[in-house]
Amino acid sequence: MNNGWYNYAGGIAASVSNQTKIKNCYNKGEILATSTGRGCLKAGGIAGAAESEVFGCYNSGSVTANYSNENTDSVTSSGGILADCDGTVSDCYNLGRITMLGNSGYSGGLVGWLRNGSLQRSYNVAPVQSETGVAAGLVGRTGVEFSVENIYYLSGIAPNGMGVDFNRKLNTDDFDRSALAFADGTILTKLIDGRSDSDHPWANECRYLAFTATTLPVFKVQSGDAHTHVGGEWQSDGENHWRVCACNVVLEKAAHSGGTATCVKKAECTICGAEYGDFGSHSFGTEWNMDSQKHWHRCLLCAEGRSDEGAHEDRNNDHDCDVCGKTLSECADNNSDHKCDLCGQQLSEHSGGTANCKEKPKCELCGEEYGEIDPNFHTNLKHFEEKAATETAEGNIEYWYCADCGKYFSNSAATEEISESDTVTEKLPAEEKPQKTEPKTSPKTGEVADPFLWAALLFVFCGVLTGAGILCKSQKKKRADK
Ligand SMILES: [Zn+2]
Ligand SMILES: [Zn+2]
Ligand SMILES: [Zn+2]
Ligand SMILES: [Zn+2]
Ligand SMILES: [Zn+2]
Ligand SMILES: [Zn+2]
Ligand SMILES: [Zn+2]
Numbered sequence: 001m002n003n004g005w006y007n008y009a010g011g012i013a014a015s016v017s018n019q020t021k022i023k024n025c026y027n028k029g030e031i032l033a034t035s036t037g038r039g040c041l042k043a044g045g046i047a048g049a050a051e052s053e054v055f056g057c058y059n060s061g062s063v064t065a066n067y068s069n070e071n072t073d074s075v076t077s078s079g080g081i082l083a084d085c086d087g088t089v090s091d092c093y094n095l096g097r098i099t100m101l102g103n104s105g106y107s108g109g110l111v112g113w114l115r116n117g118s119l120q121r122s123y124n125v126a127p128v129q130s131e132t133g134v135a136a137g138l139v140g141r142t143g144v145e146f147s148v149e150n151i152y153y154l155s156g157i158a159p160n161g162m163g164v165d166f167n168r169k170l171n172t173d174d175f176d177r178s179a180l181a182f183a184d185g186t187i188l189t190k191l192i193d194g195r196s197d198s199d200h201p202w203a204n205e206c207r208y209l210a211f212t213a214t215t216l217p218v219f220k221v222q223s224g225d226a227h228t229h230v231g232g233e234w235q236s237d238g239e240n241h242w243r244v245c246a247c248n249v250v251l252e253k254a255a256h257s258g259g260t261a262t263c264v265k266k267a268e269c270t271i272c273g274a275e276y277g278d279f280g281s282h283s284f285g286t287e288w289n290m291d292s293q294k295h296w297h298r299c300l301l302c303a304e305g306r307s308d309e310g311a312h313e314d315r316n317n318d319h320d321c322d323v324c325g326k327t328l329s330e331c332a333d334n335n336s337d338h339k340c341d342l343c344g345q346q347l348s349e350h351s352g353g354t355a356n357c358k359e360k361p362k363c364e365l366c367g368e369e370y371g372e373i374d375p376n377f378h379t380n381l382k383h384f385e386e387k388a389a390t391e392t393a394e395g396n397i398e399y400w401y402c403a404d405c406g407k408y409f410s411n412s413a414a415t416e417e418i419s420e421s422d423t424v425t426e427k428l429p430a431e432e433k434p435q436k437t438e439p440k441t442s443p444k445t446g447e448v449a450d451p452f453l454w455a456a457l458l459f460v461f462c463g464v465l466t467g468a469g470i471l472c473k474s475q476k477k478k479r480a481d482k
Helices: 178-183 186-192 434-441 450-479
Strands: 004-008 015-018 029-034 040-044 047-050 053-054 061-065 077-079 082-085 089-090 098-102 106-108 111-114 118-124 128-130 134-136 139-142 145-153 162-163 207-209 213-215 240-244 250-255 284-290 294-299 306-311 383-384 401-402
Touching: 004 029, 004 082, 029 040, 029 139, 040 061, 040 111, 047 053, 047 162, 061 077, 077 098, 077 139, 098 106, 106 128, 106 162, 118 186, 128 134, 145 178, 145 186, 178 186, 178 213, 284 306
Parallel strands: 004 040, 015 047, 029 061, 040 077, 047 082, 053 089, 061 098, 077 106, 082 111, 089 118, 098 128, 106 134, 111 139, 118 145, 139 162
Antiparallel strands: 004 015, 004 047, 040 047, 040 082, 077 082, 077 111, 106 111, 106 139, 207 213, 240 250, 284 294, 294 306, 383 401
């Protein structure tokens, strides 16, 4: 180009003062600026420098600045729209590659050096490269008084959007956007920024440009190039699926649908095959699972799912859990009533104890009487010795009397029952004369050899007679009393 002190190059103008506005201008030509002199080098797609308003312009030509002088005092810059900006750049976009070679300064996708101007509602999607200097997606270097608003660059085309911000006016570098955002209208909305149609140059839809083979925000005057969208592979996120045309337009975007979620697998979209949504509910079996404390239904698909979990309970006192049927206890008779204390089932019969002629047996467990008396077992037998009868008193045989049942027995085993009268032996018949008893008491020989025996017998007889005499007197006396 040239090797003077001020070396400016631009697609529309080299440099414009604040008297001149650049509106609705487009550059499609290649800008190539080189300098070997000590002065500065400025190369812009629209203009090298502008102190005025640049509005509604785009550049699609590549911009190359090659400053081969080693003078480091010089500040070179290049930009897709302007190299240096002291005015206002608004509603512009750049499609041309920016390249700085040699002793590079500041290059930006829209503006190389934004000095004291403003940059609004513009974008750059072309790569920005610098051999030794700063390359930024939007602005290579900012000045003292500047402002930016709604400016965007395509992610990946440069390390960042704002190269050097000496005054740190920008806290974030949130200017990069995806190719889809450039194609689907997201960026376009920001560029229009709520203005009425007559106040901005943007077409109300993104259009395909064969030059970039992408769909982008363009100006109303641009009809776009013929193109038929072709969707690629299905892409998806948690909610939607879509396909993307090579031009970055998103196609067939819709919410996932179909499929059935289970507790272990989310629903599979019948269109794109992606899993989406939440896990489904468990599929509980009908059989009860249980441990010593609880019962529950288990999920047939996963190990964790449980339903209807609850503690065992036996309200009907049948020893089994009313819900799951688990046996919780065994029958027990701790109160010794022969019945299970819980379910009331009969567990045993009265047993043990000994019956006798008076009392039924007493159950060894519960202590109650049961069964029948044993009429042949007498535990209260009294023994009576035989007692000889006399003439004055009846005697008795040896016998046994049961005080419990009142029965008489002739043997100690109490097996031979007799009547009470059977025990009585009659009085001996009273003898008037001793002779009458002689056959009984006298020796068979008819002789009493022992004189002492005779004497004794005589004494007895006398006594009897004497007694009889007394009895007679007594009877007489009683009669007399009458
Ligand atoms: Zn397409
Ligand atoms: Zn889907
Ligand atoms: Zn489950
Ligand atoms: Zn249970
Ligand atoms: Zn029981
Ligand atoms: Zn009993
Ligand atoms: Zn008895």
